[in-house]
Amino acid sequence: MEKLYQSGFGNHFSSESRPGTLPLDQNSPQKAPHGLYPEQLSGSAFTAPRAHNLYAWLYRLRPSVMHKAFTPMKDLTAKTFFKPHSINPNQMRWNPHPELNVKQNFVQGIRCVVGTGNSHEQRGIQVHLYSFTEGMGKTYFMNADGDFLFVAQTGKLEIKTELGILEVEPGEIAVVPRGMKFQVNPLSGGCSGYIGENFGAPFQLPELGPIGANGLAHRRHFLAPVAAFEDLEGDFELIGKFAGELWHAKMGHSPLDVVAWHGNYVPYKYDLRKFNTINTVSFDHPDPSIFTVLTSPSETPGTANVDFVIFPPRWMVAEHTFRPPYFHRNCMSEYMGLIYGVYDAKTSGGFIPGGGSLHNFYAAHGPDSDTFVKASDVELKPHKIDQTMAFMFESRMPYMVTDFAMSKGFIQDDYQDCWQNFKKNFKA
Structure with missing residues (x-):
């Protein structure tokens, strides 16, 4: 399988790994070229408006229906995708994945931390951590519940899909x-990071409004794969996730046997370092929504099922302004992670790469006391926040937590301590 890319977001792509294998005039001709089997993969209802209709026509060696019956994997389900069930109003913060460098593959190394909504109703999100050192061999995965948004934190990943390689x-x-x-599969030692499992509307680029045509994430920087296929026979396993449960089925061939395809329902990747940050050049602090990379809209305009937001390197030039993120209570709920560097609102430690934090709806949060004192007294000159990349999954619904999230040594018991040293400065 060859790794190449096509540029664009929301485009209709066409790709063939062998010349003449993609039908030119019909999606499902009476006989597809070279004896391939046409198959449509739908990402939306058939009657969805044209602008939101998602599909891919696949031309494959065998129909994907060729597998044995699925049987449940109750033990692995309980270990990985255990359903979040407890609300917790406290501000919470976690260390990195507690199973780093354990010999396991990708599916075995997933642990759910928080979640909201459910896959049955196709709304909400679950946030997982992944950590693995082994490849998947002859095992493949399919998630019927939602999209997987991977945020790589350590190690380089190879994601082999039906449409090609990322x-x-x-x-x-x-x-x-x-x-x-x-x-x-891992391409460089152990791999760890985050997954946002989106049950709601597929991710799309946010509207730019008064920003105009340019800014934030540009569609041309999103990369989709080109067609690549595996012509392999033998004993293979397909693991499927259905309504929060894992099932597996035996197969006699690799399911990644798509020789050609066209459509707009595609996997893709994006380099966060290409995000065009919009920031204030006068005074005051913009709301973090200005850092939105992708959004999954809800039925309420302007209120997202989930927003994926980043806090990248950027220049800070505002005058007469408290520059770090301000104290805040939000009707939205925020799970944050740190890919590398230091987050500018938590400079006194504790929020470290690979870790995470949760500020549920109306849980007060903001800079720690050390950051507040320094930012209140510093002489304001233009400076660049550099060598950092934090992100946030922000949802309109409160996050529930798993038992795994509350396990000793993983959750930090002293998170609230970072706000206990504020002094009353006002004098009547």
């Missing part, structure tokens, strides 16, 4: 759409 390094993200079969 290679993803720290500082990049990748999205594999719901229902698509894929495999994740």
Whole structure:
């Protein structure tokens, strides 16, 4: 399988790994070229408006229906995708994945931390950590519940999909759409990072409004793969996730046997370092929504099912302004992670790369006391926040937590301590 890319977001792509294997005039001719089997993969209802209709026509060696019956994997389900069930109003912060460098593959190394909504109703999101050192071999995965948004934190990933290959390094993200079969392998030692499992509307670019045509994430920087296929026979396994449960089925061939395809329902990757940051050049602090890379809209205009937001390197030039993120209570709920560097609102430690934090709806949060004192007294000159990349999954619904999230040594018991040293400065 060869790794190449096509540029664009929301485009209709066409790709063939062998000349003459992609039908030119019909999606489903009576006989497809070279004896291939046509198959449509739908990412939306058939009657969705044209602008939101998602599909891919696949031309494959065998129909994907060729597998044995699925049987449940109850033990692996309980260990990985255990459903979040407890609300917690406290501000919470976690250390990195507690199982780093354990010998396991991608599926075995997933641990759910928080989640909201559910896959049955196709709304909400779950946030997972992944950590693995082994390849998946003859095992493949398919998630019928939602899209997987990968945020690589350590190690380089190879994501082999039905439509082609993505290679993803720290500082990049990748999205594999719901229902698509894929495999994740390490390309450089152990790999760890985050997954946002989006149950709601597929991710799209946010509207730019008064910003105009340019700014934030540009569609041309999103990369989709070109066709690549595996012609392999033998004993293979397909693991599927259905309504929060894992099932597996035996197959006699690799499911990544798509020789040619066309459509707009595709996996893709994006380099977060290419994000065009919009920031104030006068005074005051913009709301973090200005850093939105992708959004999954809800039925309420302007209120997202989930926003994927980043806090990248940027110049700070505002005058007469408290520059770090301000104290805040939000009707939205925020799960944050740190890919590398130091987050500018938590400079006194604790929020470290690979870790995470949760500020649920109306849980007060803001800079720690050391950051507040320094930012209040510093002489304001233009300076650049550099060598950092934090992100946030922001949802309109409160996050529930898993038992895994509350395990000793993983959750930090002293997170609230960072706000206990504020003094009353006002004098009547």
